[in-house]
Amino acid sequence: MTPRFLAARAASLLGLLLVLSLVLFVLQEISHTDAVAATLGANASPEAIAAERARLGLDDPAIDRYLDYLGGLVTGDLGTSFRTKHAVTEDIGTYFPATLELVLFSFASALALAVVFALTSVLRRRGAGVFRGLLFLASTAPTFLLGIFSLVVFYLQLGWLPGSGRLSGAHEADGPTGLLVVDGLLTGDPALSVDALEHLLLPGIALAVGPALAIGRVFRSSLLGTLDAEYVRTARSKGLTERRIVLRHVVRNSLNAALSMSGLQIGFMFAGVLVVESVFSWPGLGSYLGASIPVSDFPAVAGVTLVLGAIYIVANTAADVLQGMADPRVAR
Amino acid sequence: MLHTMDDTTTADPPVTPVASLRGLRVSMARNGVRSTVIKGVDLDIRRGEILGLVGESGSGKSVLSLALLGLLPRASAPVVSGTLTVSGVDMAAGPEEERRLARGRDLGVVFQDPMTSLNPTMRIGDQVAEAAGSGAEAVRLMRAVGVPQPERRMRAYPHELSGGLRQRVMIAMAIAGGPKLVVADEPTTALDVTVQAQVLRVLRGLTDDLGCSVLMITHDLGVAGQITDRVAVMYAGRIAEVGPTAQVLERPRHPYTLGLLASRLGLTTERGAPLRTLADDAAPDAAPAEGDTGCAYRTRCPLAMPRCADELPPLGEAATAAPTAFPHRSACLLADEARQRLLGDAPAAEAAPEPVTEDVKGERAERAQPIVSTTELRCDFTVRDRRGRKATLAALRGVTLDVAAGESIALVGESGSGKSTLLRVIAGLETSFTGAVERPGRRLTQMVFQDAGASLTPWLTVRELLTERLTGLRLDRRARRGRAAEALRSVGLPEEALDARPAELSGGQRQRVALARATIVPPAVLLCDEPTSALDVSLAASVLNLINTLRRDLGMTVIFVTHDLSVARIVGDRIAVMYLGRLVETGAADEVIADPKHPYTRALISAVPGLGVTLPDIVGEPPSPIDPPGGCAYHPRCAVAREECATTLTGIQLVPIGPRPPRGSGEQRRGVACVHRGELR
Known part of the structure; x- marks a missing residue:
């Protein structure tokens, strides 16, 4: 991987973030949310409104306001929520770890399911067909339906797993990272980790099924294509075992498309998580956003959008870089 | 096939062969239709010999090689019957684990295209070490097959190596662990002519230095003639003829071998007359159907008799032959009569068009005026080099060429010579060039x-x-x-x-x-870009005949790009040899071949394979047109280069040499771009 390849990826990352901020700014401009009325109330005097507008710089030229906005973003100032009266950054700091933990867990599950699905199918292992069928069936249902279904079965009927929130009442969430599974391990409280994992299972898997199938399918068809490649024939002619051939020669050459798809899917997951959070009463960004939208809390909505958009862009850049690591021809 | 087996057991030397095939049949399914690709083959590969397996596409030669390796594609559901043993291991029906170990221990393989046959995401060193067992052994093997600075190449990826080096790496992997048999499936077909000679030398060296046997699969009888000890000619899944190389190629006994040899182009093939071809080239579907019991070649055979439809000719020796360890067998009912009859009669060829060159010469006077003319043509492309940096690829570096109306000119060169770019510029398909080009309108060029x-x-x-x-x-x-x-x-x-x-x-x-x-x-001008290089010999010959006939009937000018001098000689009145974006030699086809004036042309000619042609010792590969050598681009590979060749500008322009042709004859003077001006020893 050449430094110039990394530099190009980094430049495109910054460019995309800039575009994202511009889009949000324009949306804010045309959305007719009235920050002044929101802060001062509907009965404020015209003088007070004018003073407030001047204080907020709302009468400045658009370009100045955009630069102000951008400066705010860089210093972590996303404005103040109309609803909670807290800084949006602070709110996001409160809710984001829950969402992050859910998505990370779910994404890891999706990758594991995808790899199992693709490899068992390509190596013609027993049960591959059944596994594929189950995954396919589960992914045909919309995420919220799958969530509700799993709630009914595993929580209400069987009572195996908890059905809402991140923790049972017995635990306190105040670890250093906000990711409860990790915090449990860091603070020497394995029971906390186990409890958090149990809470993660249902929403995590419900969210993982769709992406797992998407990534798994792409990975499987790349694997099948690569198995036909002439260099795989060469590897066979060396007398290598099938296992070694698949692991050393086939998998790495098949990662490309699967990595792109993973980058896309992790982005989609941050969008899908909002629905899952409301089904499982998960105290994350989804709940925050759900409360902010009905009251036109624009700074909050824009802040969450910005964070999710940025994650989407970073994830895809990471996928690009990983592709470059897997295939030296990409990273030129 | 019983009688054949008896033959083999009595005539073979007592030494156990490395590989032994008896009554081998392979059927495979394609698109749901099952067909028998190998229809009963008996063959031994002996210790230390190079056995050539020659045939046209579809003859089953590649399937045979994959069967030997136990690597028939699973997707085509192969069914193998008969016996196939490689150094004691049953490669047809043995347990997969045993066959796999045999592949690692006793077998090596070199495939056609080294680019696609090497793992693109794995370092060369790791790939060789995987077969060799250790990095040190990998370095040793790479040095043994002539990879320069092997320690440095270990860390390279396949796309960072030249074609010739890649194929050497393949060979290094093939000989890892001291195999008893190396299967080489068209190992030089994807390489440049001068590199082909080098790789053939390496392969020849395998048997001499390591004592391993080589099964050399090739469509080119010349290549087979050059390095093999014995040759087996395959037709439609059976062996038509097998024997010591010199005997098979000089005194062939099967009508098919005779036909193949007659349609093969060499540097001495008669010009001006139509090339000989096998019958029914254009309609291979006329071949006998599945389950046919006769000789498969009868539909194309000029000597076919009614008996041929009913009887499968055994692979037999001539009645007069003395018992020998290396029998020369042919599967033809006519036995040795075939050769006499075919060479006695006028050979069957296509409806014969009259000689071409004579007609054309008469018109020479009228076509002194060039119809296509380029002046100082330069063409640069911006590309990424092997390390991924932006670089300038100089495809054409000042080409001045006149093509007279009605003339036929062959542009000859290896990869990177710029021959195809020149053709594309003339066709109007490439527009980013400097210099001048005059050509008829687009509708008049095809x-x-x-x-x-x-x-x-x-x-x-x-x-x-x-x-x-x-x-x-x-x-x-x-x-x-x-x-x-x-x-x-x-x-x-x-x-x-x-x-x-x-x-x-x-x-x-x-x-x-x-x-x-x-x-x-x-069209006024017909532009051909290697139209025959993907075709079997006989098909190529008939397409060349066709181009010559069309040219004569329609009075076209032909510009023909090829890497093959023997093809250039047939289609071109004139040959222009290109090297790294420049013309290095031009002249009448006969003269250029008979008396080449540029060292590069000499190397090209010496690299044309053929029976009895010794493998030339050619240095280096065509360099990349990204950053070509300064001065005369050929000087790093040139045996007669002087010091000034690295910097001089005199050696890079074509200078006229030889006698001036008579005025108005329309012929052009020979030219050579070399400091020696053609005064070579």
């Missing part, structure tokens, strides 16, 4: 490509492909149909082919359609 399959729109019928070019001529439907049928006839295809789509035609038929399409409205 181009024929190497891969006719890819250059014909797959969903159009032949009729649509042909009549497409007639729009604007204000012809009615009937007239258009007539013209299309006529164009097909002129390329030797029946009118029924009008309704076929490209996929339903064979490779040779598609190339004919491409020619018909190019000539349905006779």
Whole structure:
């Protein structure tokens, strides 16, 4: 991987973030949310409104306001929520770890399911067909339906797993990272980790099924294509075992498309998580956003959008870089 | 096949062969249709010999090699019967684990295209070490096959190496662990001519230095003649003839071998007369159906008799032959009569067009005026080099060339020579060049490509492909149909082919359609980019005949790009040799071949393989046109280079040499771009 390849990826990352901020700014401009009325109330005097507008710089030229906005973003100032009266950054700091933990867990599950699905199918292992069928069936249902279904079965009927929130009442969430599974391990409280994992299972898997199938399918068809490649024939002619051939020669050459798809899917997951959070009463960004939208809390909505958009862009850049690591021809 | 087995057991030397095939049959399914690809083959590969397996595409030679390795593609559900043993291991029906170990221990393989046969994401060193067992052994092997600075190459990826180096790496992997047999499937077909000679030397060295046997699969009788000890000629899944190489190629006994040899182009093939071809080239479907009990070659055989349809000829020796360890066997009922009859009679060829060159010479006076002319043509492309940096690829570096009306010129060169770019500039397909080019209008130039399959729109019928070019001529439907049928006839295809789509035609038929399409409205200039290099010998010969005939009938100028000097000699009145974007030698085809004036032309000629031609010792590979050597680009590889060649500008311009042709003859003087001005020893 050449430094110039990394530099190009980094430049495109910054460019995309800039575009994202511009889009949000324009949306804010045309959305007719009235920050002044929101802060001062509907009965404020015209003088007070004018003073407030001047204080907020709302009468400045658009370009100045955009630069102000951008400066705010860089210093972590996303404005103040109309609803909670807290800084949006602070709110996001409160809710984001829950969402992050859910998505990370779910994404890891999706990758594991995808790899199992693709490899068992390509190596013609027993049960591959059944596994594929189950995954396919589960992914045909919309995420919220799958969530509700799993709630009914595993929580209400069987009572195996908890059905809402991140923790049972017995635990306190105040670890250093906000990711409860990790915090449990860091603070020497394995029971906390186990409890958090149990809470993660249902929403995590419900969210993982769709992406797992998407990534798994792409990975499987790349694997099948690569198995036909002439260099795989060469590897066979060396007398290598099938296992070694698949692991050393086939998998790495098949990662490309699967990595792109993973980058896309992790982005989609941050969008899908909002629905899952409301089904499982998960105290994350989804709940925050759900409360902010009905009251036109624009700074909050824009802040969450910005964070999710940025994650989407970073994830895809990471996928690009990983592709470059897997295939030296990409990273030129 | 019992009698054949008896033959073998009595005549073979007592030494156990490395590989032994008895009554081998392989059937495979393609698109749900099962067909027998190998129809009973008996063959031994002896210790330390190079056995050539020669045949046209579809003869089953590659399937045979994959069967030997136990690597028949699983997807085509292969069914193998008969016996196939490689150093004691049953590669046909043995347990997969045993066959796998045999592949690692006793077998090595070199495939055709080293680019696709090496793992693109794995370092060369890791790939060789995987076969060799350790990095140190990998370095040793790479040095043994002539990879320069092997320690440094260990960390390279395949795309960072040249074609010749990649193939050497493949060979290094093949000989890892000291195999008893190396299977080489067309190992030089994808390489440049001068590199081919080098790789053949390496392969020849394997048997001499390591004592391993080589099964050399090739479509080129010349390559087989050059390095093999014995040759087996395959036709339609059976062995038609097998014996010591010199005997098979000099005194062939099977009509098919005779036909193949006659249609093969060499540097001494008669010019001006139509090339000999095998019958029924364009219609391989005429081959006998599955379950046929007769000789498969009878449908194309000029000596076929009614008996041939009923009786499968055994692979037998001549009655007069003395018992020998290396029998020369032929599967023909006529035995040795075949050779006498065929060489006694006038050989069966296509309806013979009259000699071409004579006619054309008469017109020379009228065509002194160039129809295509380039002046100081330069063409640069911005590309990424092997390390991924932006770089300038100098495809053409000052080409000045006149092509007279009615003339036929062959542009010869290896990869990176710029020959195809020059053709594209002349065709008007490439517009980013400097310098001047004069050519007739676009409608008056037509181009024929190497891969006719890819250059014909797959969903159009032949009729649509042909009549497409007639729009604007204000012809009615009937007239258009007539013209299309006529164009097909002129390329030797029946009118029924009008309704076929490209996929339903064979490779040779598609190339004919491409020619018909190019000539349905006779162009002033026909541009050909290696139109025969993907075809079997006989098909190539018939396409060359066709181009020569069309040229004569339509009075076209032909510019023909090829890497093959023997092809250039047949199609070109004149040959222009290119190296790294410059012309290095031009002259009448006969003169250039008989008395080459540039050291590079000499190397090219010496690299043309043939029976009894010693493998030349050629240095280096064609360098990349990204950052070509300064001065005369050939100087790093040149045996007669002087010090000034690295910097001089005098050696890079064509200078006229030899006698000035008579005024008005239309002939051009020979030219050579070399400081020696053609005064070589």
